[in-house]
Amino acid sequence: xxxxxxxxxxxxxxxxxxIYLLPYMKYYFYNxxxxxxxxxxxxxxxxxxMYGIAQMFVLLPGGIxxxxxxxxxxxxxxxxxxxxxxxxYGYVYTSYIASLVIWFLLAFTTLFLAWxxxxxxxxxxxxxNSGTAxxxxxxxxxxxxxxxxxxxxxxxxxxxxxxxxxxYTYGMITSALVNIIIALVLFYLLRDMKESASGASKxxxxxxxxxxxxxxxxxxxxxxxxxxxTLYVGMSFFTPYLTDAFHMSNExxxxxxxxxxxxxxxxxxxxxxxxxxxxKSTLKWFMLVCPILIIVLLGVIVVGENVNVVMLVSxxxxxxxxxxxxxxxxxxxxxxxCKIPIAVAGTAISLVSIFAYTPDMFIQPLFGYFADKNQYxxxxxxxxxxxxxxxxxxxxxxxxxxxxxxTD
Numbered sequence: 001x002x003x004x005x006x007x008x009x010x011x012x013x014x015x016x017x018x019i020y021l022l023p024y025m026k027y028y029f030y031n032x033x034x035x036x037x038x039x040x041x042x043x044x045x046x047x048x049x050m051y052g053i054a055q056m057f058v059l060l061p062g063g064i065x066x067x068x069x070x071x072x073x074x075x076x077x078x079x080x081x082x083x084x085x086x087x088x089y090g091y092v093y094t095s096y097i098a099s100l101v102i103w104f105l106l107a108f109t110t111l112f113l114a115w116x117x118x119x120x121x122x123x124x125x126x127x128x129n130s131g132t133a134x135x136x137x138x139x140x141x142x143x144x145x146x147x148x149x150x151x152x153x154x155x156x157x158x159x160x161x162x163x164x165x166x167x168y169t170y171g172m173i174t175s176a177l178v179n180i181i182i183a184l185v186l187f188y189l190l191r192d193m194k195e196s197a198s199g200a201s202k203x204x205x206x207x208x209x210x211x212x213x214x215x216x217x218x219x220x221x222x223x224x225x226x227x228x229x230t231l232y233v234g235m236s237f238f239t240p241y242l243t244d245a246f247h248m249s250n251e252x253x254x255x256x257x258x259x260x261x262x263x264x265x266x267x268x269x270x271x272x273x274x275x276x277x278x279x280k281s282t283l284k285w286f287m288l289v290c291p292i293l294i295i296v297l298l299g300v301i302v303v304g305e306n307v308n309v310v311m312l313v314s315x316x317x318x319x320x321x322x323x324x325x326x327x328x329x330x331x332x333x334x335x336x337x338c339k340i341p342i343a344v345a346g347t348a349i350s351l352v353s354i355f356a357y358t359p360d361m362f363i364q365p366l367f368g369y370f371a372d373k374n375q376y377x378x379x380x381x382x383x384x385x386x387x388x389x390x391x392x393x394x395x396x397x398x399x400x401x402x403x404x405x406x407t408d
Contacts, residue, residue, distance in 0.1 A: 013140020063350025142265020
């Protein structure tokens with residue numbers, strides 16, 4: 001892979017890391033959000049549910065449009081719009097109704113055009129090395145998200161003693177500035193993104209784009225991605241688990257959450273290389289990781305909530321998070337491995353995302369309910385089931401690929 005391609009992937013990762021700082025803020029800012037807004041874990045889950053409801057309406061048309069216009073335009077405008085919404089939220093966060101509206105609108109600024117444009121571009125740049133390309137993207141994504149989230153936490157912590165309720169507003173302004181500054185940087189770095197990501201000499205028609213709806217393999221891919229995203233969602237609840245069950249401080253658990261959710265992404269290029277070069281298949285990497293996740297999650301359940309084993313449990317959650325990040329960072333390379341045409345990749349990505357990200361609609365509030373009731377064992381059991389189904393669906397995809405290769 002050329003240096004220019006790596007730089008472009010890093011730039012795209014910066015966009016992905018910044019634009020989702022607000023929609024998924026509960027991943028690294030959970031306890032601070034509860035303290036400042038007065039909302040429960042279930043209430044925070046319903047914010048993401050609102051985001052998930054909106055995505056059902058914006059993803060497919062956004063993907064069709066993203067197959068036709070400049071990725072640079074889609075991404076930069078989306079970052080700036082997200083920054084503006086973040087500033088507004090910083091002044092209305094005390095109203096739950098206003099917060100729900102903000103999260104609904106965030107789907108338009110972060111998912112409508114940005115999401116398919118970013119991921120289609122990553123696949124186009126990666127070519128046959130899509131596993132590595134997505135891993136580099138998510139490494140940059142993770143580092144950007146970690147730095148942005150850490151900055152927000154530090155600004156909030158520094159201001160809480162002197163500014164009181166205004167500390168939350170300052171944190172949101174910090175998040176907005178990260179988005180806007182990165183948008184300006186990317187406007188220059190992605191000046192040739194349209195040519196780099198074009199990937200096809202002929203513009204697909206709407207009918208061509210909608211043919212992906214008829215592909216059986218798309219729906220199996222969707223199941224694999226649904227389970228993978230469920231695992232990623234569940235990972236965010238390690239933060240309240242460590243504070244509730246083991247009395248870890250908010251700042252320490254929030255920092256560990258940043259490591260789990262973002263820093264581990266910086267290590268995923270290594271596993272991307274393993275999938276591409278050693279295993280020659282992202283699907284095989286999934287089938288290797290899923291049994292490991294099941295075993296370690298069972299270990300967390302068996303160990304229980306004894307304060308004397310806090311270091312062991314913390315280590316187990318970090319191990320789980322690392323492996324979840326490796327499959328989450330490469331899950332969209334399954335589309336390439338299953339030979340979904342690049343010309344309609346934006347539509348395909350949006351279609352599978354509509355269903356793959358539905359955990360935001362019901363898993364988030366459900367797990368939030370379990371967290372509020374201190375019933376974390378049910379969350380861990382749900383993650384074990386998701387690991388099992390992800391492994392099975394990837395096995396089925398491998399069989400479908402082999403059958404298709406024989407018939408071709």
